[in-house]
Amino acid sequence: AQKVTQAQTEISVVEKEDVTLDCVYETRDTTYYLFWYKQPPSGELVFLIRRNSFDEQNEISGRYSWNFQKSTSSFNFTITASQVVDSAVYFCALSSFSGSARQLTFGSGTQLTVLP
Amino acid sequence: DSGVTQTPKHLITATGQRVTLRCSPRSGDLSVYWYQQSLDQGLQFLIQYYNGEERAKGNILERFSAQQFPDLHSELNLSSLELGDSALYFCASSGQAANTGELFFGEGSRLTVL
Numbered sequence: 047a048q049k050v051t052q053a054q055t056e057i058s059v060v061e062k063e064d065v066t067l068d069c070v071y072e073t074r075d076t077t078y079y080l081f082w083y084k085q086p087p088s089g090e091l092v093f094l095i096r097r098n099s100f101d102e103q104n105e106i107s108g109r110y111s112w113n114f115q116k117s118t119s120s121f122n123f124t125i126t127a128s129q130v131v132d133s134a135v136y137f138c139a140l141s142s143f144s145g146s147a148r149q150l151t152f153g154s155g156t157q158l159t160v161l162p
Numbered sequence: 163d164s165g166v167t168q169t170p171k172h173l174i175t176a177t178g179q180r181v182t183l184r185c186s187p188r189s190g191d192l193s194v195y196w197y198q199q200s201l202d203q204g205l206q207f208l209i210q211y212y213n214g215e216e217r218a219k220g221n222i223l224e225r226f227s228a229q230q231f232p233d234l235h236s237e238l239n240l241s242s243l244e245l246g247d248s249a250l251y252f253c254a255s256s257g258q259a260a261n262t263g264e265l266f267f268g269e270g271s272r273l274t275v276l
Contacts, residue, residue, distance in 0.1 A: 079263050089250060090164075091267040137205065141263020148263040149218060150195075150254075152205040 048073040048142045052153035059128055060161050067123040067156045069138030075099075079141040080114065080121045081150070086134040094136075097121065128160045165189065168253050168268035176276055180241040183271045187234055187255030193217070194236040195256070195265060196228055200249035211236055243275045 049072040059065045071080065082094040095105065097114050105112045109126045125132055138153040165188035175181055187194050196208040198221075207220035211230035222228075225243075230236045240247060250272050254265035 081264065083267075088269075089272070090269045091252065091254075093164075093264070093266070096264050149207060149210070149220070150263050150265055151207070154204045 048075075048078075048140050048149075048151045050138050050140050050151055050153035052136075052138055052156050054156045055154070056157045056159070058159045058161060061130060062127050064124060064126050065128050065158065065160075067125075067136050067138075067158065069121045069123065069153060071119050071121065071138070071140045073140060073142045075142040077142075081139040081141065082112070082121075082123050083137045083139060083152075084134045085137065085155070091137070094123075125158075128158075130160050130162050133158060133160045164266040164268065166253060166255050166266050166268035168251075168271050170271055171269065172272050172274075174274045174276065175243060177243055177245060179243050179275075180239065181243065181273065183238040183240070183251050183253075183273075185236045185238070185253030185255075185268060187236070187253075188257060188266055191255035191257035191266070192234065193256045194230055194234070195254040196222075196236070196238050197252040197254065197267075198249050199252060199270070200246075203249075205252075208238070240273070243273075245275050248273055248275045 051070045078099045080097045084092045111124045113122045135155045135157050137155045141150050167186040169184045192213045195210045198206045208222040209228050210218040214230050225241050228238045250270045252270045254267045
């Protein structure tokens, strides 16, 4: 069975601070995919990034960066110079096979509040 | 815009009633997934359909059922509603990227049971 743990339930930072959201996962699959989704107050789920288990290169996209470390089963997400618009719930998710189908398992989410 | 359409966006009903949520996947996507997001349970996988057939089942209650039609749209039926069924119900679809598990989510249907 797969599991995703986001230990930080809520984080509050002041604008322009850097913030890191932690994600730890468990799976027995050797091939799997990791994702981050953003859920702003409006409620929709917005895809941010996908990584496969064979690619441990860190990735940077603007103010967002992701640190994938297979040795610690972690896929952490850092927002640099946070902005009020970054306030949202962020979900880490893991895709691995369950039976004959791939299933996406979500962590419980981290509520990020960026204060002006 | 993910290309996944869900209706209705909001729904208020009473306990014991039955509702149907509708989902149109992205053009060309064969897989449809239903997720429930409640305050105390987070995002829970309910069920998946692939080209009209049930592919995987998660934590879906017996009072709930779903189907995928030949035109690939899907419906989630919730019956004998209870207060605890109040939640945001998401539909998602996948297609070419299905082997990665990447899903494209609709905006959700917010169900309130009074």
